[in-house]
Amino acid sequence: MDYIKVEGGRALTGSVRVYGAKNSVLPILAASVLTSGVSVIENCPRLKDIDAMLAILRALGCEVTAEERTITVDSSGPIAAEISAEQMSALRASIAFLGALLARNGRAELFVPGGCELGSRPIDIHLWALMRLGAKIRQQDGRLHATVSRGNGCELVLPIPSVGATENIMLFATACGGETVIVNAAREPEIVDLQTYLNAAGFSVSGAGSPVIRIVGGRKTQPTQVVHRVIPDRIAAATWMCATASAGGEVMVTGVEPEPLALLGELLAEMGCGVQFVADAVTIRRVGSLQAPRATVRTGPYPGFPTDMQPLLMVPAVLAHGQTVFEENMFDSRYRHVPELNRMGAEIMVSGKYALCGGIERLRGASVCAADLRGGAALVCAALCAEGESTIRNIEYIDRGYESIEDSLRLLGADVRRVRG
Numbered sequence: 431m432d433y434i435k436v437e438g439g440r441a442l443t444g445s446v447r448v449y450g451a452k453n454s455v456l457p458i459l460a461a462s463v464l465t466s467g468v469s470v471i472e473n474c475p476r477l478k479d480i481d482a483m484l485a486i487l488r489a490l491g492c493e494v495t496a497e498e499r500t501i502t503v504d505s506s507g508p509i510a511a512e513i514s515a516e517q518m519s520a521l522r523a524s525i526a527f528l529g530a531l532l533a534r535n536g537r538a539e540l541f542v543p544g545g546c547e548l549g550s551r552p553i554d555i556h557l558w559a560l561m562r563l564g565a566k567i568r569q570q571d572g573r574l575h576a577t578v579s580r581g582n583g584c585e586l587v588l589p590i591p592s593v594g595a596t597e598n599i600m601l602f603a604t605a606c607g608g609e610t611v612i613v614n615a616a617r618e619p620e621i622v623d624l625q626t627y628l629n630a631a632g633f634s635v636s637g638a639g640s641p642v643i644r645i646v647g648g649r650k651t652q653p654t655q656v657v658h659r660v661i662p663d664r665i666a667a668a669t670w671m672c673a674t675a676s677a678g679g680e681v682m683v684t685g686v687e688p689e690p691l692a693l694l695g696e697l698l699a700e701m702g703c704g705v706q707f708v709a710d711a712v713t714i715r716r717v718g719s720l721q722a723p724r725a726t727v728r729t730g731p732y733p734g735f736p737t738d739m740q741p742l743l744m745v746p747a748v749l750a751h752g753q754t755v756f757e758e759n760m761f762d763s764r765y766r767h768v769p770e771l772n773r774m775g776a777e778i779m780v781s782g783k784y785a786l787c788g789g790i791e792r793l794r795g796a797s798v799c800a801a802d803l804r805g806g807a808a809l810v811c812a813a814l815c816a817e818g819e820s821t822i823r824n825i826e827y828i829d830r831g832y833e834s835i836e837d838s839l840r841l842l843g844a845d846v847r848r849v850r851g
């Protein structure tokens with residue numbers, strides 16, 4: 431298996447470009463089966479999770495091409511209603527096909543999805559909501575049999591603002607009669623991007639970005655072709671910001687949207703980094719020592735601090751003077767990078783949903799294993815500032831969300847390479 435080798439201790443300099451958000455592209459690809467037409471999706475990163483989604487689209491009968499960073503999906507032909515267990519288990523976002531295929535075909539035969547192990551990741555809210563809208567769903571040994579004869583819009587009050595459930599409802603509701611109102615909807619920028627795509631495709635969705643989303647179903651103007659440019663990947667941008675805060679140096683991250691990075695920018699500035707947003711770029715500079723942020727870093731649904739940034743921010747926090755307290759409120763197993771960071775000398779203490787860290791002079795190189803995507807990226811960031819050599823294994827997790835992380839970091843001056851093996 432391939433692994434990443436890092437010789438730590440080099441500051442980062444230069445600029446790095448961010449492409450479209452993985453977590454926007456994935457539901458938009460599922461949505462492309464709704465259009466019965468051609469979708470041209472621009473600014474797509476080249477990632478393993480996206481390849482897995484394209485494989486599903488091809489198996490369903492779509493014509494798919496991917497050139498550079500533009501993906502074209504033609505769903506005008508007949509679309510199958512079945513997805514294999516293997517394809518469903520490749521990634522969590524495959525569950526978006528439940529709503530999409532029900533809307534397109536009135537039937538979906540799939541399996542519970544896979545994805546990064548961040549603790550229990552049920553789909554009960556997805557199923558409850560689609561059933562409230564009129565779908566009949568039977569679950570048996572991991573299989574999902576779903577049918578609908580006539581879906582009817584209604585008000586759905588979500589118990590938690592689940593990103594995936596909000597997306598699934600938006601997709602299915604496009605085919606339901608009347609209006610569907612999602613109350614306590616997820617407000618992430620990727621939800622707004624899905625709304626933008628759906629409206630460009632002729633559907634009627636409003637309110638995304640606020641807690642109440644309205645979908646008027648059963649009505650569609652028929653554009654022959656939808657062209658959509660995906661929003662920038664805020665988590666990829668956060669990765670380069672936290673890598674610079676950890677390793678030191680000065681890096682300009684381009685192609686970003688400032689708003690979703692504002693909270694991280696404020697925290698890094700409080701910790702002693704120079705952070706400057708200009709138009710669609712952010713420059714981050716760290717020369718001196720770091721200070722722990724005063725307040726607990728609490729993860730939460732957008733606009734709260736993103737759980738996906740928690741492992742990344744933990745690396746500079748380990749090196750800061752004083753103690754940083756993290757409170758993980760989104761997933762029950764999202765500290766799987768901690769034992770690995772501790773092998774590098776981080777001395778992080780975890781108790782339930784809290785993690786306490788800080789005050790470490792320097793990390794030391796070690797052989798560590800990624801257990802999920804963002805935790806894996808955090809290990810690479812840690813290796814950049816560790817003394818000596820580190821190896822990071824299980825990098826297939828990292829490849830789910832980064833276009834060759836080692837190439838981007840090498841361009842910034844880091845000594846990082848992928849070893850094929």
Ligand code: EPZ
Nearest residue numbers: 453523550551552553554555556592593594738760761803
């Ligand atoms: C999305 O996952 C992202 N994935 C995750 O990014 C991200 O961490 C997460 O949102 C939170 O921001 C994609 O967009 C593909 P949720 P999702 O439904 O949709 C519970 C990455 O690395 N829940 O908002 O799965 C759930 O267990 C990934 O790119 C239920 O209880 O997140 C969790 O505790 C990792 N029942 C909480 O809600 C349900 O039916 C939030 O999950 C659904 C969710």
